[in-house]
Amino acid sequence: MSYCPKNNLLNLLRRGSKFFRKASNSAAPTAAPTSTPGQASSFAAGISSTSAINDLHILKTRLCIIGSGPAAHTAAIYASRAELKPILFEGWMANGIAPGGQLTTTTDVENFPGFPDGINGIELMDRCRKQSLRFGTQILTETVNKVDFSTTPFKVFTDSKAVIADSIIVATGAVAKRLDFPGSGEGPGGFWNRGISACAVCDGAAPIFRNKPLAVIGGGDSAMEEATFLTKYGSIVYIIHRRDTFRASKIMQQRALTNPKIQVLWNSAVVGAYGDENTNNRVLGGLKVKNVLSGEVSDLKVSGLFFAIGHEPATKFLDGQLELDSGGYVVTRPGTTLTSVHGVFAAGDVQDKKYRQAVTAAGTAQLFFILFGIICFVWVAWQPWKPNITCKRLDHRRVKLIDEYPSGCSIMVGSSG
Numbered sequence: 211m212s213y214c215p216k217n218n219l220l221n222l223l224r225r226g227s228k229f230f231r232k233a234s235n236s237a238a239p240t241a242a243p244t245s246t247p248g249q250a251s252s253f254a255a256g257i258s259s260t261s262a263i264n265d266l267h268i269l270k271t272r273l274c275i276i277g278s279g280p281a282a283h284t285a286a287i288y289a290s291r292a293e294l295k296p297i298l299f300e301g302w303m304a305n306g307i308a309p310g311g312q313l314t315t316t317t318d319v320e321n322f323p324g325f326p327d328g329i330n331g332i333e334l335m336d337r338c339r340k341q342s343l344r345f346g347t348q349i350l351t352e353t354v355n356k357v358d359f360s361t362t363p364f365k366v367f368t369d370s371k372a373v374i375a376d377s378i379i380v381a382t383g384a385v386a387k388r389l390d391f392p393g394s395g396e397g398p399g400g401f402w403n404r405g406i407s408a409c410a411v412c413d414g415a416a417p418i419f420r421n422k423p424l425a426v427i428g429g430g431d432s433a434m435e436e437a438t439f440l441t442k443y444g445s446i447v448y449i450i451h452r453r454d455t456f457r458a459s460k461i462m463q464q465r466a467l468t469n470p471k472i473q474v475l476w477n478s479a480v481v482g483a484y485g486d487e488n489t490n491n492r493v494l495g496g497l498k499v500k501n502v503l504s505g506e507v508s509d510l511k512v513s514g515l516f517f518a519i520g521h522e523p524a525t526k527f528l529d530g531q532l533e534l535d536s537g538g539y540v541v542t543r544p545g546t547t548l549t550s551v552h553g554v555f556a557a558g559d560v561q562d563k564k565y566r567q568a569v570t571a572a573g574t575a576q577l578f579f580i581l582f583g584i585i586c587f588v589w590v591a592w593q594p595w596k597p598n599i600t601c602k603r604l605d606h607r608r609v610k611l612i613d614e615y616p617s618g619c620s621i622m623v624g625s626s627g
């Protein structure tokens with residue numbers, strides 16, 4: 211893309227008048243980005259006709275990011291460095307996960323570049339959060355429970371706030387499903403993160419699993435993939451499945467069933483986990499496995515147990531306003547972050563059921579800026595005689611300039627379609 215300085219003045223005048231028209235029509239204030247609950251009623255009509263909206267604190271932004279994992283913070287870092295002043299809702303125990311996302315549920319992250327000795331998952335996400343704040347992201351510790359993507363600007367609601375935004379990034383991630391049985395949880399008597407995990411690719415290479423018997427629960431493609439992956443590290447890998455057939459694809463089954471290090475326990479369910487006496491019960495020592503046909507419970511000595519029973523993407527709050535696939539994941543156009551609604555983007559695990567890693571989640575969020583979406587940059591430096599122009603918005607489908615925004619204004623614009 212290139213700029214013709216001659217046309218800029220014309221564009222400026224044309225867009226400027228358009229801006230003032232829009233700004234004067236807009237129900238929201240343009241100078242102050244926020245309003246108090248008391249002030250909200252004056253422009254509530256522009257958002258919703260319900261009376262409840264009057265009690266909400268209303269904010270305006272060019273970009274609202276929903277989520278707080280690696281994808282959300284990568285988007286926030288890029289957006290705030292581009293001076294988009296994003297608002298990020300990090301959630302409050304949304305789907306049972308603390309702000310910071312899935313990595314807050316694990317201990318050491320050893321495959322994120324830049325940390326040769328590994329880094330604690332909570333600390334990594336804390337650093338991401340600080341980096342987002344450093345460049346001006348406004349972080350709100352609230353869970354988004356409703357959205358309105360039917361018209362632009364979009365609206366995003368929490369219990370106490372409504373945000374009016376030109377663009378949205380949905381980065382609400384997914385939750386790895388876990389089973390609940392004695393010994394499966396956190397805290398005293400539980401072996402979660404002390405031998406039990408929900409991510410073989412993330413944790414399988416840990417020293418406590420090396421050359422030890424391991425187990426995977428599940429019968430789908432993920433279970434086959436994780437079991438096959440774990441054979442690199444474990445002495446033997448048991449797949450524990452409660453039925454007598456897998457629902458995994460034939461090719462994945464074939465790969466697992468012909469692997470000499472994999473053994474399947476059919477019609478079986480784990481009913482308990484216990485500690486390893488040699489370590490004073492600090493780590494997992496074995497499982498109680500029940501044959502669901504005979505009811506017989508047997509002992510299975512393993513040092514690792516991996517749940518591979520699926521993930522649940524955090525998309526319920528979207529209430530059908532974005533196209534989802536049969537598993538509830540947001541559908542994005544291949545290789546992009548574009549969703550079914552123009553101006554709404556999705557990044558990270560909420561739209562990725564294949565890779566599901568911190569680094570890929572961050573990568574998809576960064577795509578938003580590199581390939582499509584809003585490109586905003588300061589060109590005051592080389593156009594000092596037009597100091598009030600800071601940003602240009604591109605039509606992300608055709609990659610052409612469609613709008614210029616005066617600096618410091620929070621104008622409301624329509625879809626770039």
Ligand SMILES: Cc1cc2nc3c(=O)[nH]c(=O)nc-3n(C[C@H](O)[C@H](O)[C@H](O)COP(=O)(O)OP(=O)(O)OC[C@H]3O[C@@H](n4cnc5c(N)ncnc54)[C@H](O)[C@@H]3O)c2cc1C
Nearest residue numbers: 277278279280281301311312354383412558559566567568
């Ligand atoms: C136990 C475990 C260990 C892992 N270990 C590794 C590892 O070592 N290396 C690695 O690369 N990957 C690892 N992963 C995978 C990695 O955590 C994920 O791929 C990554 O966190 C996905 O990032 P995300 O940004 O898409 O979303 P998430 O990390 O899932 O974060 C989404 C966040 O959005 C918030 N949220 C959800 N809904 C709302 C809402 N309505 N409003 C506001 N906020 C909301 C949630 O609270 C959540 O915090 C692990 C996963 C698990 C479960």
